[in-house]
Amino acid sequence: MGPVPVRGKAEIKALADQVFSAMQDAEFTDELGLLHERVFSLDPQALFDTTVSVNESVWTLKPMVELLLLHIRDVAISTRPARERQVEIRWVIEAAGF
Numbered sequence: 325m326g327p328v329p330v331r332g333k334a335e336i337k338a339l340a341d342q343v344f345s346a347m348q349d350a351e352f353t354d355e356l357g358l359l360h361e362r363v364f365s366l367d368p369q370a371l372f373d374t375t376v377s378v379n380e381s382v383w384t385l386k387p388m389v390e391l392l393l394l395h396i397r398d399v400a401i402s403t404r405p406a407r408e409r410q411v412e413i414r415w416v417i418e419a420a421g422f
């Protein structure tokens with residue numbers, strides 16, 4: 325019996341990559357640090373739901389984490405003034421409870 329395949333891992337990585345790229349492109353270094361400190365440094369149980377069966381393991385982001393990352397990505401790539409976007413990213417991390 326070989327390793328159990330993991331479904332969902334590629335999608336999670338793709339979203340994280342999109343968020344990091346968007347924030348780096350916007351030069352939101354402080355906000356990226358805040359995201360790492362307040363969200364990505366948490367235990368995996370706080371970020372992911374996992375189910376395991378005989379044939380595979382399925383990983384998904386917790387709904388609030390996924391919504392947070394999608395919103396941050398969208399704010400970071402928007403055309404609004406940088407300062408407004410930075411304030412909103414900081415606010416949404418706090419409002420999401422992180």
